[in-house]
Amino acid sequence: MKRIVLAAGLVLLSNAACGGTGSSDQSTAAIPPEATAEQGAALQKLSAATGERWSFRQHDLFATPAHVEGRTANLLAGRTPKAATLAFLETNKALFKMTAPQSELQETRSRTDALAMTHVRFEQRTHGLRVLGAELMAHYDADGALRVIDANYVAGLEGMDLSPAITAAQAEEKAFAELRARSQSKTAVATAPELAVYAPGDRAPALAYRLTIEDTNLDSLTRVEYTIDAKSGMVLEALSNLQELAAQGLSSTGKTFSFEASQQGAGYALIDTTRATGGIRTYSANNGQNAPGALVTSTSLTANWDRTGAKPGSAVDAHYYAGKVYDVYKAKLARNGLNGQGGAMISTVHYGQNFANAFWTGQQMVYGDGTAATASFAAALDVVGHEFTHGVTQSESNLTYQNQSGALNEALSDIFGNIIEHEVFPDATKNWQVGEGLLGAQFLRDMQDPAKGRQPGHMAEFVRTSQDNGGVHINSGIVNNAAFLMTMGGTQARSKIQVPRGIGWESLAKVFYRANT
Ligand SMILES: [Zn+2]
Structure with missing residues (x-):
């Protein structure tokens, strides 16, 4: 109560100081023009009940609230985020155009982040069936006050005929x-x-x-x-939604790496159980086409790992770099593996013959040997980090791999691939290139100058195409360049807008990780 009075006092004071004439009544709702009369009344009621100004934005397609913002009292004292959110929605269901939030929303996850904010996520169901893609997220501040609800709730499904005509x-x-x-x-x-x-x-x-x-x-x-x-x-x-790095070019590598393996019968296998609890496990398709293939083994812990066939040692690259990817996610972002709960990280190398690509299958990473003119596609840490990040994105924001959301998905993979590379192999130029070292002097993409990778760098250059899932590997350049500029500062090539000072790599990682999760 005290805080509310104080806040109102501050608003009065600031209005007086700048000569403004805005309302000082914190409990007046900001009702958008697209609101229905029922929603307007519900928002006004919510504002009056909490003594705070609430606002919302209606979803363009669903005509239900997409973003609701305000402040409640502490709702999390002695209650789970799920129970608190469902109770809030029940009280304010007219605003959300809901009929029975308790039975329509199923909690999918809840967590408290490094800033002590709590986020709870639900998926919508109707009569027990999932409403595909329909979700609701509630965000609580460190004091347990509900501050924001984001949703794409589909109203009016109650009367739907739910008996299928085909099996x-x-x-x-x-x-x-x-x-x-x-x-x-x-x-x-x-x-x-x-x-x-x-x-x-x-x-x-x-x-x-x-x-x-x-x-x-x-x-x-x-x-x-x-x-x-x-x-x-x-x-x-x-x-x-097969996600891959499209590529072709020159070169290869030969370094000594230290990594973790496990006893397997009389010998050893590329299973690292010291990091992800499900293990970092590395397989070979032996130039065949089945993944995961055969676990890579050796009779010696310190020699003879993956020494036969094309691009020998690719399994060591994939295994070692997967460990580095895990380590950076853990150290910088407190993330435990792909799904955040230490699930297995599986890689397959020697996939196919002369296959110049790498991809995330939805379950695991897969790398080709490349051609005589390229390195193995497991030999670039930013590429390994890129594929792994598709797995992180899949279990978090789950951005649809198509059009703009697909380009964002690709950009997140490029950004985190390079954040990981920057931690392990810092280099002012290479850390902004993607897949450098695989193709001789060439690279796949350049975040500092997307044009060098034949990508746009600004929305004014956005490419509309039906190729490449709607240009996911093309328009990612726009987000990539924004990430570069916000990190390092500089001038955007198209708009000439200047960023006088960057926020640095640490903040880059935090901002994009927070956005993705
Ligand atoms: Zn990708």
Whole structure:
């Protein structure tokens, strides 16, 4: 109570000092023009009840609140974030256009960050079915006050007909039929179709099956997420989300690395159980096309690791760098592995023949040997960090690998790949290049000067294309360049806007990690 009175006093004082005429009433709601009468009344009620000014922004597609901001009293005393949030939503459900938050929202995670702020995340369900992509996040400050709710809640699903007209097996057949139009795959496998509600907001919600079909064979490499209409059997969405670094060029390497391995029978294997609890495990596809392949072993702890075939020692690169990636995430960002809970980090090297690329499959990292003109794709720490970060992003913000969100996903991987490289091999120039050293004097991308990697560096240069999942490896240059400028300072090539002073690498890591998680 005391704090509220004080705050109101401060506002009065500052208004007087600058001659302003704004309202001094902290409990007056800021009702946006797009609010319904019910929402306006609910927001006013919330402001009056808390003695604070509340505001919100309506979601363009869903016409429910996308961002709600204000301040409650401490709601977390003796209550979990989940219970506190659900109680708040129940009281204010008219604002959110909800009917039964308790049964519609299922907690997916809750955590307290380094600034003592608590974040709780829910996914929306209706009659037990997931509403795909619909989420709500509540953010509490260090005093336990609810400050912000971000959501893309889909209202009005109560009356929806939730009985499918086709079976899960039929949905799977429809997905495979679509896959045959884009791939020669004979070895693809599907996940069990999940019955769910598909509500992208730009069309009426539909009952749908969601499944992923994946093929890890090199000549038919595929990973497509399908959404099949459970009434008509139509393919509503087919999203390719195999994430790879597209590349070609020159060179190779030869260094001595120290790393962790484990006893395996009479010999040893590339399993590091000292870091991620699930182990950092490194396999070889032996130039075949199956991942993960065979665990890399040796009869000696200190010799003979991966010494045969093309690009011998690639397994040592992948294993050693995976450990470095884990270490930097742990030391700089207090993150325990891919999923934050120490899950396994699996790498496969010697994938295919002359395969000049690296990719994240959704479960693990995979590296090709490259050609005679390139190094092994496991030989660049920023590339290893890039692929690993796709795993982090998948378990955190889960940015859709398409169009602008896909470009953001790619940029996050480039940024953290280079943050990790900067920690281990600091270099003023190379730390802003991606994949330098793999291709002789060339590199894949340049964050300082995206044009050198044939990328745009400013939104005015944004490339609209249907290639590359909507230009995910192209438009990432815009975010990459922003990350460079905010870190080091400088002048943006297109806008000529000057950043007089950068925030440095430490803050870069914190800002982007916070945004991604
Ligand atoms: Zn990538």
